[in-house]
Amino acid sequence: MNPDAGSLWRAxxxxxxxxxxxxxxxxxxxxDTYLPAFSGIARALDATPLQMQQTLSSYLLGFAVMNLFHGALSDSFGRRPVVLWGMVVFTLAxxxxxxxxxxxxxxxxxTVQGMSAGAGIVVSRAIIRDMFPPSEAQRVMSQVTIFFGVAPAIAPMVGGVLFVHLDWxxxxxxxxxxxxxLVVANWRLLPETLHKSQAQPFHVGSLMRGYWQLSTSRRFLLLCLASGIPFNGMFxxxxxxxxxxxxxxxxxxxxxFWFFCFSIGGIMGGxxxxxxxxxxxxxxxQIRHGFLIMLLVSLLNVALNLLLPPSxxxxxxxIGAFAFGWALMVPVVTLLVLDQAPDRRGMASSLQACIGSAANGLVAGVVVPLVMHSTLALALASLATMTIGLVAWIKVKHEVGYATGPQES
Known part of the structure; x- marks a missing residue:
């Protein structure tokens, strides 16, 4: 945590x-803004459904690759420059x-959009941990999730209106x-939250060693799976x-927008x-409660798809109830991930986002094209992704030393 945090943001x-x-x-x-225009874009560009699906998977894979660097760069050069440059590139893309x-x-x-968009979400997590101790950080992380949830609810409505009344x-x-x-707002308002004493020298060798240490940490990887993979049950x-x-x-x-109102309403409530x-x-x-909700809802989803026609x-x-369970547990798990590397939280956030985004890209490019034509297949895929996260969390929970982690010390 930045020792000067109290003076950086007085609002x-x-x-x-x-x-x-x-x-x-x-x-x-x-x-979410361009999903309602999928068919219109395909007609305008003479694209096949598979090619259109690649506009999603390429974005997510670009997001995953650059997420390896956003946080690490912010550990060396500061949070503010990485955010500003990320938003500039996003605007150009x-x-x-x-x-x-x-x-x-x-x-x-x-792809370029995906490579730049991650700067905001990755670095913002590190900023929260720069500014607040664990319990306060969880509250702020939850507030961020609530406000963040408004965007996906509004985005498809905006996209649908723009597509119908103008064009894609x-x-x-x-x-x-x-x-x-965002460039203007962050230029004027966002302070530099990385204290000079906490800045890390930028050396490729040191960076690679840091990534190797984290990527070979069983606990870190299991926490990343527990936080990121269940999201795909909704995503x-x-x-x-x-x-x-x-x-x-x-x-x-x-x-x-009805779909996004339910799903994002669940996220905001959780x-x-x-x-x-x-x-x-x-x-x-709290994490256990979130996983229990997701497990029960996933089983109910499969049962309803077996018994009833889609409605x-x-x-x-x-789907909204599943999102509620995920949002209930994910702020806590995310902070546990960041605290696995207290001196390189940007790097930890980067690697966590990269793992989650790679999973998202795999789901977008491989899983969704295989299951999207059957509601039962979608429900089973949702249950499977949730189960991966649940198993990962069970393994973390039973590891020696969990109770003495930063969140509970």
Whole structure:
């Protein structure tokens, strides 16, 4: 934690949470705004469904690759420069998407978007831990998740309106404006939270050794799996939204927002409760509650898909309940991940985001195309991703020394 943290941000704590949430919203806005226009973009660029799916997977893979560097660079050069340059590149990439005339160009600029968008969410996690002790950090992390949750609920509505009343290019012009707004806001408001005494020298050899130490840490990797993989139990529905919502649930482009209202409402509710529970119950108990909710909801989802025809009246609330369970536990697990490397939290955040994003990219490019044409297959895939995270957490919980971790010391 920065010893000067008290003097860096004198405004109310929630205002910093809003600023950091705005950085985190770049990711969901980059994905959710253009989903309602999927079919329109495909027609305009003469692209196949598989090629359109690659505009998602290329974004996620670009996000994963650069996430290895955003946090590590911020450990050496400071949080503020990495955030600002990331948002500048994101704005330019959004401009490239808006001007794309072929599917190849769109895939390329979507990759650049992904490579730059991660700067906000990765570095914002390190900023929280720079500024707050563990219990306060959990509350702020939960507040960030709440505010962050508004973006995916609004994004598909904005994208649907822009697509219907203008065209798909307008969606990416909108992202250009979002990027410019974030550049200006962070230039004027975001302080440098990395204390000079905590800055790490930038040496490639030292960086690679740090990554090797973290990537060979069993505890670190298990915590990354526990925090990131269950997210795909909900995210695969986001990635399959054009088929899941449009074909299976028979919703029009302007009705996609109902899906995001339920899913993001679940995230916001779980994050709010997570913040309320900070310091009141043991972190491992809170994580257990979140996984129990996800397990029960996943089993219910499979059962309903076996017994009933697809319907938004039961499918959307189930996804929202799953999101609630995930958001209840993920702020706690994320802080445990960062505290595995207290002197290189940026690096830890980078590697965590990289692992999670690589999993997201794999789900987008491989899993979703295989299961999106069956609601039962989607439910089973959701259960499988949740189970991976649950097994990882069970292994962490039974390791010697868990109870003396930074969160509970």
């Amino acid at each position: 109310p704590r929630w205002t910093l949470a809003v600023l950091l949430a705005c950085l985190g919203m770049v990711g969901p806005f980059s994905i 959004s401009l490239g998407c808006a001007l794309a005339s072929t599917i190849g160009e769109l895939v390329f600029w979507r 290019h307008a969606i990416f012009w909108f992202l250009v404006l979002v990027g410019l707004a 695969l529905y986001v990635l399959a939204a054009p088929v899941f919502l449009g074909e299976h649930l028979q919703l029009g482009p302007t009705q996609f 994050a709010w409760l997570s913040g309320r529970l900070a310091g009141k119950i043991k972190p491992r108990h 938004p009246f039961w499918a959307l609330p189930v």
